[in-house]
Amino acid sequence: MKIIRNIARRPWPRIGGWLPVMMLICGVLASCSSEDESTAPLPDGKYPLQLTAEVAQPQTRAGGKDAWTGGEEIRVSLEGVFGNKTYVMDASGNASPKDADNAFYWKNTDEARVSAWTPDIESETDISDQSGGYAAFDVLYASAIGRYDQAINLRFIHRMAKIEVILKAGEGITEEELEGATVTIFGDPLTHSTAGLVSPGDQSDGEIKPYYDAATKKYEALVPPQDMTGKPLIRISIGSNDFTYTPETEAAGKFGFFGGKRYAYTITVKASGIEVTAAKGGTWNAGGSENVGVTITYDGTETEPKIGDYYYSDGTWRDGGLRKLYADGTMEWAETKPQPENGKNVIAIVFHAGHHENDASDYSATGIGQQKCHGYAVALQDATNGYCKWGVYGTELGCCPTDGSGKKQNNYSAPDIDWSGYAWTQKIITAAGGKDKLNATEDSGYPATYYAVVDYAHKVPSPANSTGWFLPSIGQMWNVYQNRASLFEGKTVVSGLKSDWYWSSSEFYDYPARRALYVSVRNGDVFRSYKYSRSSFVRPVLAF
Incomplete structure (x- = not known):
């Protein structure tokens, strides 16, 4: 059952009702500011937006959506064009405008971002009874960048978190008793959604009746992202007995659900109580995992580095608490994150172990002393107290990956292909006329690189067996952003990223002379900006 309420005068919980409007306005302004001599206008009504779509994290069986059956409506927005429109999916994953009034047409040849979501719920929804399935409020969202001359593929992800519960009979409980059990999920029974964004309805605690998949014997429910610290999560009722499970808090002293993540619990019910095995944090589609080790002995440089490890001023590292790494990139950490080694000075946190396959930098001339590095670490603090410029407008430096034929690769839509931050930083230093010519006041001094390479190095010297600090590439900065919670939370020595923008050393592949790329923490995306902006x-990184 759904409850639809008039919420016109209710404040938007957490996110803010103004956010979708502001994002749309910013999209229009960004499109206007991005046009230059390389952008050509297109005839009105000649180049329609072409869309294909898939669900990137499929949900199996009747509970949610795993494929298009045809007839589903998705709501679409196009950067630079005011208003949203409705497209209809067919069973093959192709989208067409609902009617002539709902067709988008490209205005110019510049790239633009397309966002889409379904269902288009602009209301508060009661999710307390999911026994019949949850497809009606399984909010999917997708975003991609493309051009007028290509079809854009949208990979939809789930905005809600998914809870799965499997019951097993233990000592004193029969299979017949287990089949008669009642499972209840606790959490906010209301959700609020707009433009594909989901939040709890009123932050209250309530009961949710889950969907039961008889084939897999799983109880399943969707919940909005929310803080469940210290709160009961699951209740199993068998006869007159109730068994309640309250999750342990994580290293940061909190426990919460995140959108798009899957939280699976196998609960063995005994007459005397319950035993719970949790596998939390993976995406909805089940994936394999890599065991990093439950008990690990660390002895400085003789141990291979891991994501989240502390990196010290003497060039060594120590366990930061990573215990399991899933195939989808999700990480599990020690219940209590280890503290830094006494008497040592932490200067960074490892954000990638080993030499990244998309890093074309040669580290032979650095303190590493060989072509490939052992890993990458991010500084504990920003190098700047405010915004700074990137550098000279109108000069291409070659800070963009290329293929074998020398063609520039799209590091805007696919930032992970660009990990050569050290190589790009060296190109920027050369363009400035040397490290001593870098400065904070002139465009020719490449201020962003100055703050990373010179100013921050004066404050926090780097080890001799490292590269020294440099301005990260867009792929490196994007990685830090994506893993910011795992890297920074529970570690008192580090300051997290601001809800703001962070420069990379990468030039925008399409207009490399004029624009550089940055990561928007507040929007969770990659953007391009004029170099003089x-x-x-700036958040420096180093390789070691």
């Missing part, structure tokens, strides 16, 4: 912070 004073618009972003």
Whole structure:
């Protein structure tokens, strides 16, 4: 059952009702500001938006959606064009405008971002009874960048978190008793959604009746992202007995659900109580996992580095608490994150172990002393107290990956292909006329690189067996952003990223002479900006 309420005068919980409007306005303004001599206008009504779509994290069986059956409506927005429109999916994954009034047409040849969501719920929804399935409020969202001359593929992800419960009979409980059990999920029974964004309805605690999949013997329920610290999560009722499970808090002293993540619990019910095995944090589609080790002995440089490890001023590292790494990139951490080694000075946190396959930098001339590095670490603090410029407008430096034929690769839509931050930083230093010519006041001094390479190095010297600090590439900065919670939470020595913008050393592949790329923490995306724009912070990294 759904409850639809008039919420026109209710404040938007957490996110803010103004956010979708502001994002749309910013999209229009960004499109206007991005046009230059390389952008050509297109005839009105000649180049329609072409869309295909898939669900990137499929949900199996009747509970949610795993494929298009045809007739589903998705709501679509196009960067630079005011208003949203409705497209209809067919069973093959192709989308067409609902009617002539709902067709988007490209205005110019510049790239633009397309966002889509389904269902288009602009109301508060009661999710307390999911026994019949949850497809009606299984909010999917997708975003991609493309051009007028290509079909854009949208990979939809789930905005809600999914809870799965499997019951097993233990000592004193029969299979017949287990089949008669009642499972209840606790959490906010109301959700609020707009433009594909989901939040709890009123932050209250309530009961949710889950969907039961008889084939897999799983109880399943969707919940909005929310803080469940210290709160009961699951109740199993068998006869007159109730068994309640309250999750343990994580290293940061909290426990919460995140959108798009799957939280699976296998609960053995005994007459005397319950035993719970949790596998939390993976995406909805089940994936394999890599065991990093439950008990690990660390002895400085003789141990291979891991994501989240502390990196010290003497060039060594120590366990930061990573215990399991899933195939989808999700990480599990020690219940209590280890503290830094006494008497040592932490200067960074490892954010990638080993030499990344998309890093074309040669580290032979650095303190590493060989072509490939052992890993990458991010500084504990920003190098700037405010926004700074990137550098000279109108000069291409070659800070963009290329293929074998020398063609520039799209590091805007696919930032992970660009990990050569050290190589790009060296190109920027050369363009400035040397490290001593870098400065904070002139475009020719490449301020963003100055703050990373010179200013921050004066404050926090780097080890001799490292590269020294440099301005990260867009792939490196994007990785830090994506894993910011795992890297920074529970570690008192580090300051997390601001809800703001962070420069990379990468030039925008399409207009490399004029624009550089940055990561928007507040929007969770990659953007391009003019190099002379004073618009972003700097967070240095190093390789070791």
